[in-house]
Amino acid sequence: DTGVSQDPRHKITKRGQNVTFRCDxxxxxNRLYWYRQTLGQGPEFLTYFQNEAQLEKSRLLSDRFSxxxxxxxxxxxxxxxxxxxxxxxxLCASRxxxxxxxxxxxxEGSRLTVL
Amino acid sequence: xxxxxxxxxxxxxxxxxxxxxxxxxxxxxxxLQWYRQEPGEGPVLLVTVxxxxxxxxxxxLTFQFGDARKDSSLHITAAQPGDTGLYLCAGHxxxxxxxxLTFGKGTLLTVNP
Numbered sequence: 001d002t003g004v005s006q007d008p009r010h011k012i013t014k015r016g017q018n019v020t021f022r023c024d025x026x027x028x029x030n031r032l033y034w035y036r037q038t039l040g041q042g043p044e045f046l047t048y049f050q051n052e053a054q055l056e057k058s059r060l061l062s063d064r065f066s067x068x069x070x071x072x073x074x075x076x077x078x079x080x081x082x083x084x085x086x087x088x089x090x091l092c093a094s095r096x097x098x099x100x101x102x103x104x105x106x107x108e109g110s111r112l113t114v115l
Numbered sequence: 116x117x118x119x120x121x122x123x124x125x126x127x128x129x130x131x132x133x134x135x136x137x138x139x140x141x142x143x144x145x146x147l148q149w150y151r152q153e154p155g156e157g158p159v160l161l162v163t164v165x166x167x168x169x170x171x172x173x174x175x176l177t178f179q180f181g182d183a184r185k186d187s188s189l190h191i192t193a194a195q196p197g198d199t200g201l202y203l204c205a206g207h208x209x210x211x212x213x214x215x216l217t218f219g220k221g222t223l224l225t226v227n228p
Contacts, residue, residue, distance in 0.1 A: 106157025
């Protein structure tokens with residue numbers, strides 16, 4: 001399967017712990033996005049990479065959140081000192097540039113539960 | 116921040132009925148997309164509309180982009196249980212950050228057999 005893959009699919013952690021999610025985009029896609037989705041809501045934009053450069057980071061991303069895409073391929077999203085409000089589905093999506101209106105291909109998401 | 120309002124938030128209908136869901140904003144979007152999301156999965160693109168007034172059909176689904184590119188509608192004819200899911204509209208910002216896709220909260224559709 002050559003779609004967007006995310007790992008882990010589910011993560012349960014205790015408040016205060018750190019968690020890291022990984023996203024492997026479709027191989028030729030140079031644009032990568034992270035979104036967060038809570039129950040009953042649409043996905044909310046978190047951050048955007050063009051190749052390895054992080055071009056935008058939402059105000060939703062506090063200092064406890066950091067995302068990287070070191071070689072322009074896979075990406076990681078780390079949450080430090082998790083809080084119960086961080087519980088959500090974290091979605092990764094990728095697409096091919098340079099046109100900005102192309103289809104976003106989403107992974108199945110990483111569901112985080114903070115106890 | 117450009118916001119997209121979707122209505123209704125929830126819709127439960129019987130198989131065979133027709134329905135329309137709406138996506139509205141006070142902002143102009145360079146393009147607008149509709150996605151469908153099933154439980155435990157990521158959203159999947161249904162259609163992209165770019166031109167004001169554009170109408171696109173995908174089998175029993177008809178999508179329309181408003182003339183002013185601020186609103187859109189999705190009409191489903193003769194709904195089937197397989198149409199059940201969360202329907203999300205999403206707009207590409209006009210202007211500098213047009214790589215960012217902003218989503219509405221979605222319409223959760225349930226089609227009962």
